[in-house]
Amino acid sequence: MPTEPYAELAELAGGFIHEIKNHLSTLGLNLQLLAEDFQQPQNQRERRALERISRLQGECQSLVDVANDFLRFARVKDLELSPGNLVAVVEELVDFFTPTARQAAIDIKCYLPSDLPPVSLNKDLFRQALLNLMLNAQQAMPDGGELTIQAGRAPDGVCLSLIDTGKGMTHESTAKAFEPFFSTKPGGTGLGLATTRKIVEAHGGSIAIQSEVGRGTKISIQLPVANPKPGGERDEPNS
Ligand SMILES: Nc1ncnc2c1ncn2[C@@H]1O[C@H](COP(=O)(O)OP(=O)(O)OP(=O)(O)O)[C@@H](O)[C@H]1O
Numbered sequence: 001m002p003t004e005p006y007a008e009l010a011e012l013a014g015g016f017i018h019e020i021k022n023h024l025s026t027l028g029l030n031l032q033l034l035a036e037d038f039q040q041p042q043n044q045r046e047r048r049a050l051e052r053i054s055r056l057q058g059e060c061q062s063l064v065d066v067a068n069d070f071l072r073f074a075r076v077k078d079l080e081l082s083p084g085n086l087v088a089v090v091e092e093l094v095d096f097f098t099p100t101a102r103q104a105a106i107d108i109k110c111y112l113p114s115d116l117p118p119v120s121l122n123k124d125l126f127r128q129a130l131l132n133l134m135l136n137a138q139q140a141m142p143d144g145g146e147l148t149i150q151a152g153r154a155p156d157g158v159c160l161s162l163i164d165t166g167k168g169m170t171h172e173s174t175a176k177a178f179e180p181f182f183s184t185k186p187g188g189t190g191l192g193l194a195t196t197r198k199i200v201e202a203h204g205g206s207i208a209i210q211s212e213v214g215r216g217t218k219i220s221i222q223l224p225v226a227n228p229k230p231g232g233e234r235d236e237p238n239s
């Protein structure tokens, strides 16, 4: 597992990024005050200054965004899991995402059986994982397309797949897609899939990609069913 040996480093980096974020917030605040001072530029020089300030504000915001993405990635560790309904979480997120998809001319088709067994879930994090996948699908279909989401039983649990009709990925990209900071997008951080895999694995599950350039991409997730002990307690990982 390539991510495991880096757990300690990720924690250290997480603390470091947190520190940087504090300074970024001071920086952002001061840039905001400066921008207010130049709100009504009196001459060419002041107009140029305002332009530069707003460029710096944009850069500052990008740094905050990257820092947040990194913290989300670094902080996925021992999750609080409880038995939950995967289909309900998926449906909730589809509802949330539908207006965005409609605007992007993406048709979402769901095949979600209502009788799946409960899985061990951290709903907030799983939502985040799904959202990363939906955003990738949307970004892969700039001219619209179809996103099919289906769930079902798997030999050891439950499976969920997201299939898009987007641009697809080369073999090289597919092989690297889960690596932190791998991105082929201008402005992409490359932490979406790395975070998603970390979240799925922290649920005891697995995730895989099949993709073909020009045809689309299928992401498959497998999750184990929740395993409540008699008396209602959950299995705890070895401590
Ligand atoms: N559904 C998809 N269709 C085509 N390519 C994809 C898809 N999902 C991921 N990829 C490829 O995998 C790369 C890594 O994806 P990942 O989500 O980790 O990063 P990103 O989307 O580039 O940036 P961000 O950090 O904003 O998510 C993408 O840059 C893209 O090349």
Ligand SMILES: [Mg+2]
Residues within 6 Å of the ligand: 132, 135, 136, 192, 193
């Ligand atoms: Mg992404």
